[in-house]
Amino acid sequence: MFLLRLCLRLRNWLVPRNLGNSGLQQDRQVPYELGVKDCVARYIYSRSQIRTSTARPKPAAFDPSPHNELSVVHTTGLSSSEIWRIGCLTLGTQPGRTTIYGKVDIPVMALVEQKLHAVRDDDPFERHTSVLGWPALADPNEMKQIRKAICLELSQNPDIEVDIPPSPLSRERLDAVE
């Protein structure tokens, strides 16, 4: 993990700094670490992860379990409709992936403030990004505590916003629109 991060950093030093211009990023090879001016979005497939009364994400919306990483999409340079379209492409028939109830727009700066980093890997789809750097400790109690504290911080960060569509998005609805 350390070597992987080192390699990513070295490569990032050798290419132009990412200033949030999507045109620049097209020339870059994945995986690469996003800059602090970039934005990512987390699709929300479960109603229980959004506090609808205040349109705020709950801490669990950022929970990196079970893969120890947070799956997001790199949204810098995309319009809102393009971001929703990518989200709809992630929908399927398997449990949990049938409906999108919202998305959480996250400036990468907010992740960096929590000592996390966003690595665009384009896997399994273009613009897919993994938020890495979650504490991994031998003591499961301590690890859970720290992760909850990070998720709570993210849920309370005013720069992180929830975008809720007028009605939940489903594959059927997208097909009907098209």
Next chain:
Amino acid sequence: MSAVAIPLGGVSGLTPDPEWTGQSESAKSLSRMQEDIRRHLLRSFTMASRAEEAHARLDDLRQEASVQGWDGYGAKPVDPLAYRHAWSFLSALPLSAPIPEVGADSDGEVALDWCFGGRKALTVSIGPTGRCTFAWMNGQTTSRGTDWIENDVPASIVFALAQLARAAKSW
């Protein structure tokens, strides 16, 4: 002559399920009285509706998070034992405490969240062993810890809730 203290509300101020170890007739009689009082309180309109609402939220969650991958990212379903502990936790919440938002973590634990606005928030995860992992913030002050459900809401969590409620009132 002996004196017996009936732990009507413990730290939380509400009645936990009784755990009575006395063997004498007097002790058994007191145990029955305590249970009667507890049931009477839970039947009262205010407390019953609060408890029912909290439990209804928990049941909704259990239904939504009942299958592997319910969150779209491979989360485990809510653990039945975590659900039972969360049920007990909600039953024993202080009368003055707001009802929490109910959710689930990806590892199958039940997550309870309170948000009082302006960086005043508490999140608690309840696991299958009764472990409560919590983190809270009150402005720039942050804290976290692990405690265990033992017939009542852990004192550390009651303390956090009281601090946040007080801060929210004066905010």
